[in-house]
Amino acid sequence: MRGKLVGSPVRRLEDLPLLRGRGRFIDDIALPGMLEAAFVRSPHAHARIDGIDTEAALALPGVHAVLTLEDLRPWLVNEELVVGLPSASYRQFRNRPVLARGEVVHVGEPVAVVIADNRYIAEDATQLVMVDYDILPAVSDCRAALVDGAPKVHLDAEDNLLAAFDMGYGDVDAAFRNARHRFRETLHIHRGGSHSIECRGAVAAHDAVSDRLTLWVSSQMPHSTLRVLVDMLGRDENQIRVVTPDIGGGFGPKLVVYPEEVVACIATLKLGHPVKWIEDRREHFMATTQERDQYWEVEIAVDDDGRIQAIQGDIVHDHGAYTARGINLPQNSGESVPGPYIVPAYRMGAKLALTNKIPVTPVRGAGHPQATFVIERLLDRVARELGLDRAEVRRRNLVPASEMPYERPLRSRGGVPVVLDSGDYPRCQQMALERAGWDAFPARRRTAHAEGRHIGIGCANFLKGTGRGPFETVTVRIGTSGRVHVYTGGTAIGQGTKTMLAQIVAEQLGGDVGNVTVTTGDTAATALGIGTSNSRLAVTAGSSAHVAAGKVRDKLLQVAAGVLDATPEDLEIDGRDIIFRPQAGRIANKKLTLGEAAHVLAGTPGYVLPGGMEPGLEATEHVIIDRTPFAGGTAVAEVEVDVETGGVRIMNYVLAIDSGRLINPQLVDGQAVGGTAHGIGNALFEWMAFDENGQPLTTNFADYLLVGACEMPRVEVLHQESPSPFNPLGVKGVGECGVVPAAAAICSAIEDALAPFGVHIRKAPISPPEIIALIDEARRPSAAQYSR
Amino acid sequence: MTGTTRRISVTVNGTPRDEEVEVRLTLADFLRKRLGLTGTHLGCEHGVCGACTVLVDGMSARSCLMLAVQADDCDITTVEGIAPSKDVLHPLQEAFRDHHGLQCGFCTAGILTTLVEFLRDNPSPSEGEVREAISGNLCRCTGYQGIVDAALDAARRLREAGGAAR
Ligand code: FES
Numbered sequence: 001m002r003g004k005l006v007g008s009p010v011r012r013l014e015d016l017p018l019l020r021g022r023g024r025f026i027d028d029i030a031l032p033g034m035l036e037a038a039f040v041r042s043p044h045a046h047a048r049i050d051g052i053d054t055e056a057a058l059a060l061p062g063v064h065a066v067l068t069l070e071d072l073r074p075w076l077v078n079e080e081l082v083v084g085l086p087s088a089s090y091r092q093f094r095n096r097p098v099l100a101r102g103e104v105v106h107v108g109e110p111v112a113v114v115i116a117d118n119r120y121i122a123e124d125a126t127q128l129v130m131v132d133y134d135i136l137p138a139v140s141d142c143r144a145a146l147v148d149g150a151p152k153v154h155l156d157a158e159d160n161l162l163a164a165f166d167m168g169y170g171d172v173d174a175a176f177r178n179a180r181h182r183f184r185e186t187l188h189i190h191r192g193g194s195h196s197i198e199c200r201g202a203v204a205a206h207d208a209v210s211d212r213l214t215l216w217v218s219s220q221m222p223h224s225t226l227r228v229l230v231d232m233l234g235r236d237e238n239q240i241r242v243v244t245p246d247i248g249g250g251f252g253p254k255l256v257v258y259p260e261e262v263v264a265c266i267a268t269l270k271l272g273h274p275v276k277w278i279e280d281r282r283e284h285f286m287a288t289t290q291e292r293d294q295y296w297e298v299e300i301a302v303d304d305d306g307r308i309q310a311i312q313g314d315i316v317h318d319h320g321a322y323t324a325r326g327i328n329l330p331q332n333s334g335e336s337v338p339g340p341y342i343v344p345a346y347r348m349g350a351k352l353a354l355t356n357k358i359p360v361t362p363v364r365g366a367g368h369p370q371a372t373f374v375i376e377r378l379l380d381r382v383a384r385e386l387g388l389d390r391a392e393v394r395r396r397n398l399v400p401a402s403e404m405p406y407e408r409p410l411r412s413r414g415g416v417p418v419v420l421d422s423g424d425y426p427r428c429q430q431m432a433l434e435r436a437g438w439d440a441f442p443a444r445r446r447t448a449h450a451e452g453r454h455i456g457i458g459c460a461n462f463l464k465g466t467g468r469g470p471f472e473t474v475t476v477r478i479g480t481s482g483r484v485h486v487y488t489g490g491t492a493i494g495q496g497t498k499t500m501l502a503q504i505v506a507e508q509l510g511g512d513v514g515n516v517t518v519t520t521g522d523t524a525a526t527a528l529g530i531g532t533s534n535s536r537l538a539v540t541a542g543s544s545a546h547v548a549a550g551k552v553r554d555k556l557l558q559v560a561a562g563v564l565d566a567t568p569e570d571l572e573i574d575g576r577d578i579i580f581r582p583q584a585g586r587i588a589n590k591k592l593t594l595g596e597a598a599h600v601l602a603g604t605p606g607y608v609l610p611g612g613m614e615p616g617l618e619a620t621e622h623v624i625i626d627r628t629p630f631a632g633g634t635a636v637a638e639v640e641v642d643v644e645t646g647g648v649r650i651m652n653y654v655l656a657i658d659s660g661r662l663i664n665p666q667l668v669d670g671q672a673v674g675g676t677a678h679g680i681g682n683a684l685f686e687w688m689a690f691d692e693n694g695q696p697l698t699t700n701f702a703d704y705l706l707v708g709a710c711e712m713p714r715v716e717v718l719h720q721e722s723p724s725p726f727n728p729l730g731v732k733g734v735g736e737c738g739v740v741p742a743a744a745a746i747c748s749a750i751e752d753a754l755a756p757f758g759v760h761i762r763k764a765p766i767s768p769p770e771i772i773a774l775i776d777e778a779r780r781p782s783a784a785q786y787s788r
Numbered sequence: 789m790t791g792t793t794r795r796i797s798v799t800v801n802g803t804p805r806d807e808e809v810e811v812r813l814t815l816a817d818f819l820r821k822r823l824g825l826t827g828t829h830l831g832c833e834h835g836v837c838g839a840c841t842v843l844v845d846g847m848s849a850r851s852c853l854m855l856a857v858q859a860d861d862c863d864i865t866t867v868e869g870i871a872p873s874k875d876v877l878h879p880l881q882e883a884f885r886d887h888h889g890l891q892c893g894f895c896t897a898g899i900l901t902t903l904v905e906f907l908r909d910n911p912s913p914s915e916g917e918v919r920e921a922i923s924g925n926l927c928r929c930t931g932y933q934g935i936v937d938a939a940l941d942a943a944r945r946l947r948e949a950g951g952a953a954r
């Protein structure tokens with residue numbers, strides 16, 4: 001649907017307080033009597049704990065408590081965070097204990113907590129906690145972890161294989177046997193972090209009068225936090241409320257439930273004071289989940305025209321030390337390699353390796369950037385080997401619009417069939433190529449070459465399953481104040497969720513976005529809720545908001561028709577009024593306010609509700625979304641590579657996306673550009689380094705580089721709007737569209753720029769020293785052999 | 789337990805303050821915790837992200853790297869103090885709204901304060917100069933494009949308002 005508001009760049013509801021410094025982020029919460037926590041964390045990637053001496057720390061003035069797992073046990077009915085997504089492929093279960101239980105398995109694992117008057121004192125005291133570690137062999141590289149005789153990540157394990165599975169369809173062996181050409185690649189995508197500028201944090205408070213525990217937490221999924229707390233603390237749901245304040249970015253890792261949040265709850269129960277814990281950046285590097293480390297061995301079979309016959313391969317996926325989410329990432333990766341292309345036969349095997357490193361869970365893109373890197377690297381290889389234009393090879397393999405919806409014989413982790421829902425992929429690619437001046441590039445290259453400069457262009461297509469179901473809760477309620485209140489289990493992490501929902505709801509309820517308030521991520525506001533992940537809210541919460549607003553509208557008009565003695569067809573909702581606008585004859589002089597209508601359905605003791613209506617001017621919806629809308633598109637990057645320094649400058653970047661119907665084009669562009677920035681980081685800068693003993697080596701923003709304004713090119717975002725048939729609004733998610741194709745497009749462009757040297761890029765990110773090394777090891781410049 | 793305290797006099801957003809502080813208290817924590825001015829945010833506490841930027845005697849400074857005692861006798865402006873009044877926004881704030889210059893808003897305070905100083909000293913910047921000016925501020929959400937557009941537009945608005953950069 002498109003309306004007056006839906007589809008237009010409405011200004012954000014969120015902005016005014018944020019611009020004035022009046023946001024309410026987790027660290028802005030200050031409660032009377034509040035204490036602050038700091039964690040003692042393992043400095044070792046693997047060690048046995050032979051003892052913890054808290055005496056000196058406890059003696060420090062201002063320290064209220066130093067707690068180890070032993071001290072938490074009286075409040076725990078279960079001391080592990082059990083969060084793994086269901087799968088039959090697990091070989092072992094590795095849940096996180098709330099604090100270390102005799103063994104630490106990664107640097108940064110929480111061992112004990114200090115609660116003190118303030119964080120300064122708490123941090124001082126952590127230095128005084130003496131932990132007796134017996135250091136054990138650790139394994140850092142996920143391939144090494146799977147070798148026989150590798151050190152065990154967990155002492156009690158037989159090996160480090162967490163899970164393994166295969167997926168695929170078609171007769172892969174026959175396709176390879178009969179293939180005219182087969183090409184193998186070994187590819188690696190490295191680990192990075194999400195690095196929301198706000199780190200994590202939690203504030204827990206216990207109201208002894210009503211025995212109610214409240215946890216404010218910087219989380220994307222407060223309802224799952226609530227369930228974990230219920231499981232671990234043995235309290236009822238109605239004794240716990242989990243609330244999200246303003247959240248300073250999420251990007252994936254904040255969807256995970258963390259030990260620190262549980263510890264804060266127990267500390268407040270034990271001490272009778274509110275307790276705050278705010279993660280610092282160094283902790284964020286060592287205790288917040290990360291993603292992307294995967295090693296791929298892949299092979300593609302093509303015919304003489306470059307048409308794909310089959311793809312097969314194996315992934316080794318670094319799972320980190322614990323299961324903080326599950327098998328979803330390699331599942332997503334494996335499922336996404338065919339992407340927007342026709343792949344007649346496919347087999348991908350995945351092995352999830354435990355390592356003595358920070359647990360791995362989704363970071364913006366969640367397995368898709370890796371898959372896109374892999375298929376796009378393979379297609380560049382095909383183009384090079386067959387002497388074809390890279391874009392042409394892609395065009396020949398893209399699923400054409402005439403095949404939509406296109407079912408692929410694969411299933412998602414939840415058994416949902418993979419059905420590409422809508423879109424014209426070849427046209428989207430064409431749009432991007434035209435805007436980026438693909439055909440005219442050889443002329444630009446000749447000019448550059450004459451000046452001794454090396455420029456290259458690269459293109460990557462992608463597809464991203466979005467809007468993961470099964471639902472998101474939305475309640476729409478008109479209060480007797482006349483204000484429209486929206487409540488959702490989805491959380492607002494900066495993406496403009498409140499504005500998006502207000503637009504959808506206001507579209508049907510008076511057209512005034514300013515008359516809508518939106519409450520997100522509060523377990524007291526909606527009993528059910530899933531939260532923010534997988535570019536899901538526009539699809540899931542958007543659909544529920546749309547349907548709920550329609551139901552409220554119907555009720556509103558029915559009430560007004562009764563009061564105004566009119567038929568609903570003669571009524572119009574305008575701002576906070578329902579106005580009687582008869583089609584013919586009578587003069588429009590009657591109106592009812594939204595507040596008055598709400599009064600009618602609020603009920604009066606002893607009086608009947610009009611027309612047998614349901615009480616309350618409200619509706620709650622959980623529109624079931626069981627089919628995935630696939631957003632996708634094409635990125636084209638043009639780069640210049642300095643062959644003396646290895647430096648890469650992105651000169652031009654075009655992103656053509658199809659994210660279905662746009663609800664707010666300005667917000668969609670913001671997501672696309674912001675995601676691209678993250679993807680550029682993954683292509684060129686973000687390298688979460690560990691040594692062979694599992695010690696993290698990049699634990700600050702001087703060592704781990706985020707993209708700044710000068711590295712960031714202007715991104716041109718183009719849209720193709722193919723409504724998804726799978727939801728009432730026709731929308732697809734967009735939050736991850738920017739990140740997914742970036743590394744693939746940029747690495748393709750770098751390789752193209754360095755074609756005279758015959759350099760091939762097989763990993764991301766790629767750093768200047770690595771580029772120099774590749775140039776050095778390749779042959780000297782020869783007559784230009786550009787592949788296009 | 790943590791040693792000495794000192795008395796400092798500072799003017800914050802136009803209001804004089806006289807406070808006893810621990811010598812190790814950072815300026816950021818002084819502003820946030822003592823004065824309740826939580827608009828200044830901490831993203832790294834090691835001087836890289838720029839989220840904590842405030843103006844000290846009109847010059848941008850990282851309040852995570854400064855101690856409160858170092859601000860003695862200084863005039864400090866935080867994000868709460870850049871709008872001319874309760875109902876009127878600074879042209880930069882207006883432009884950030886119009887150009888989608890913020891998403892989560894966590895980096896925003898530091899970028900606004902940085903740009904207030906920059907546009908005062910450089911009222912007609914090029915896009916490259918704006919990017920350079922905010923190269924010490926990290927934003928994970930926006931990809932900077934909306935921020936850069938907002939800054940350029942705010943520069944224009946400020947020039948049109950008679951160069952009355954605040
Ligand atoms: S918090 Fe001060 S620079 Fe990051």
Ligand code: FES
Nearest residue numbers: 891895927928929
């Ligand atoms: S708007 Fe979120 S970090 Fe800049």
